[in-house]
Amino acid sequence: MKTDINPYFMKKDYLYNEIADNIANKINSGVLKAGEKLPSVRNLSAEHGISINTAKRIFLELEGRSLIRSKPQSGYFVSPPNYLQLPLAAASQPIPIANNREPDQLMNKVYSTMGRRDLTLFSIGVPSGSLLPTAKLKKEIVLATQELSDGGTAYEPLQGNIKLRRMVAVRSLAWGGNLNEDEVVTTNGCMNALVLCLMALTKPGDTLALESPCYPGILQLAVSLGLKVLEIATDPITGIDIEALKKLLPKIKVCLLVPNFNTPLGYCMPDENKREIVSLLAKHHIPLIEDDTYGDLHFGTQRPKCCKSFDLDGNVLWCGSVSKTLAPGFRVGWVAPGKYKEQIIKLKLIHSLSSTAIINEAVGNFLLTGKYENHLRKLRRSLTENYQQYAAIIADHFPEGTKISRPQGGLALWVEFPKHIDTGKLYNYALKLQISISPGRIFTLQDQFHHCMRLCIGLPWSNELALKLKQLGKLAKALQ
Numbered sequence: 001m002k003t004d005i006n007p008y009f010m011k012k013d014y015l016y017n018e019i020a021d022n023i024a025n026k027i028n029s030g031v032l033k034a035g036e037k038l039p040s041v042r043n044l045s046a047e048h049g050i051s052i053n054t055a056k057r058i059f060l061e062l063e064g065r066s067l068i069r070s071k072p073q074s075g076y077f078v079s080p081p082n083y084l085q086l087p088l089a090a091a092s093q094p095i096p097i098a099n100n101r102e103p104d105q106l107m108n109k110v111y112s113t114m115g116r117r118d119l120t121l122f123s124i125g126v127p128s129g130s131l132l133p134t135a136k137l138k139k140e141i142v143l144a145t146q147e148l149s150d151g152g153t154a155y156e157p158l159q160g161n162i163k164l165r166r167m168v169a170v171r172s173l174a175w176g177g178n179l180n181e182d183e184v185v186t187t188n189g190c191m192n193a194l195v196l197c198l199m200a201l202t203k204p205g206d207t208l209a210l211e212s213p214c215y216p217g218i219l220q221l222a223v224s225l226g227l228k229v230l231e232i233a234t235d236p237i238t239g240i241d242i243e244a245l246k247k248l249l250p251k252i253k254v255c256l257l258v259p260n261f262n263t264p265l266g267y268c269m270p271d272e273n274k275r276e277i278v279s280l281l282a283k284h285h286i287p288l289i290e291d292d293t294y295g296d297l298h299f300g301t302q303r304p305k306c307c308k309s310f311d312l313d314g315n316v317l318w319c320g321s322v323s324k325t326l327a328p329g330f331r332v333g334w335v336a337p338g339k340y341k342e343q344i345i346k347l348k349l350i351h352s353l354s355s356t357a358i359i360n361e362a363v364g365n366f367l368l369t370g371k372y373e374n375h376l377r378k379l380r381r382s383l384t385e386n387y388q389q390y391a392a393i394i395a396d397h398f399p400e401g402t403k404i405s406r407p408q409g410g411l412a413l414w415v416e417f418p419k420h421i422d423t424g425k426l427y428n429y430a431l432k433l434q435i436s437i438s439p440g441r442i443f444t445l446q447d448q449f450h451h452c453m454r455l456c457i458g459l460p461w462s463n464e465l466a467l468k469l470k471q472l473g474k475l476a477k478a479l480q
Contacts, residue, residue: 016054016301019044020061022260027078028068039066040078057301060381065300068385069388070381079388086395087329087403089265089416091235094212094446096248106424107216107442116436120468125215125263125411126328126457129337131374131382137362138329144361152358158349160186160334161357163364168320168334171367175295176309177195177318183336184342186355189295190321190344191217193335195315196351197289198254200343206253211240213414213443213452217293218256229445233240236405236414240271242276245304249284261294264414264454266407266445275310282315287340296376298409299384314338322363325376325413331356332363357454380409384455387413393466397473401479411458418450421479423453428477435468 017129019302026032039047045055059076068076110123145151159165165181172179185192202208208220221397222229230251233241239259255319257277260267269277281288290307296446298304309320322334332355338345346387366372390413396403399421405414416421423439440452459465 015050016058016061017329018080019048019050020058023058023062024065024067025210032078033314034078035367036078037074038078040075040400059228060299061301062073063299063384063388069392070385074262077192087401089236089403089405089414089452091241092212092448093232093233094231094448095297095443096230096232097245097438098230098251099445100223101445101458102223103216103219103445104441106427106439110427110436110438110442111216113436116240119431119434119436120331120465121436122455122459122468122472123438125195125438125454125456125458126324127383128460130460131369131379131458132326136371136375137330139367141358142364143365148357148361152361154357155354156186156357156360158345158354160355161360163365164332164360164367165334167339167364167367168336169331172308172336174303175305177336179336183338183339183341184334185348186356186360187319187321187333187335187348188335188352189323189331189333190291190319191221191333192287192331192352193333194218194256194291194317194438195221196344196347197223197319197340198227198256199347201254201287201289201317201394202227207251209245209248209252211265212446213264213440213449215291216256216438216442218359219443219445223445230300231446232442234265235267237267238266238273239267240273240277241274242280245277246455247279249280249286250377251322252286255281256289256291257307258294259307260292261297261408261410261412262329263294263410263412263438264412264438265344265405266410267411268298268403268408271305271309274305274307277313278307278310278316282311282313288316290316290318292318293324294410295320296325297380297383297411299380299387300408304409308336311338312423317344322372325379326363326366326372330359330363332360340405360362372447380440383409383411384460384462385456386459389461389466390457390469392457393469394473399473399477402476407457411456412456413457415451415453415455417453418442418480422474423449423451426453426472426476426479429479430472433468433471433475435472437472 165184169179233244359436403416440449
């Protein structure tokens, strides 16, 4: 039985798309000039006879397309040319050979800085605590302690907290998942979900297909399980190259993708690509593990669909968490494992048995009351504005020829320097100025991305942060 939800939540209003496209056309054609101020939210609402919320959605949509920028207390303005004209980072072209070499040792050095308050951590891809609803979460924990009959001291059911599973299922309706709570298993964060999935589906020596570049934690996990990693060519706008994937299917045992705002590129795979990949892998009996950790961090107005949206036979294991959106330290995650549910629950029994009852109950309540969605709106706005601010400074202060990704959501900005600039060296120099970055070579097991880096955009914007970015640009110029 599917989870019931008010049809109101499924209602879609496409009027804002028509208005947003009209404004976008005027910007692209030059009718609206760079730096020109746009009508206020209230004026746009009155002019088109739309609600204030719809007017806000239109501006968020244009921000997601990188066409406009917001200025606090001033309104919305057409983005300047240097922001719009930054060249796009190149598509990756990894060697189509599986390997299980150890990840670059620089990876451990980069992540050892996690939690250090004396550094500007462009290197750690989580939102800053100042962007999270810490006080509200504390209240939810107290409330959860009171609501649980045993004060949260007992084990949860093996499949996980029922309230949390139900809310994950309800929220899946927004992206076409149509899950029910019995299809969801809670885990200790998304990484734990990925561990369980890989253990259920693979054995040492099997080949795992991944995007390239790829989140370093996934690379470490794959190698630790004795798997060979096959990196697939990836486009910074549309994601994994389907034609390249087709040629390599005979070598692949399992595929693991982050189709919504993957780190470090931040792309959102088009729906038609998601549908084709799901069908292709199902046809060849290759399970697809989908990491949807960043799916709620869209810069546009609509939450994107997932590969799981197109799963007809339970071949997609959809994984998620609140680690990148709400509380990294809570370690609350889940998986909808499709036809592999029995294997996942058995492994959970062996390796973790139960999640933390109080924390899961608190997060379930936070989702139930609507506080989560209110928080997400603010967080998405901050991330969108940060992306624009970062890009503007990169355009003005980084070496000539620098390219960037065009993230459509998430927490990452991929920066590609001219090839003679080594970001491993840049990391060492930047650390002396209390700046930590993620060099590109930690996002691969191959000899590539030495001239690239990932920057986290989940830091609160300030004059000091802007100065650190400018210093980073100055250091990069000195390496030319």
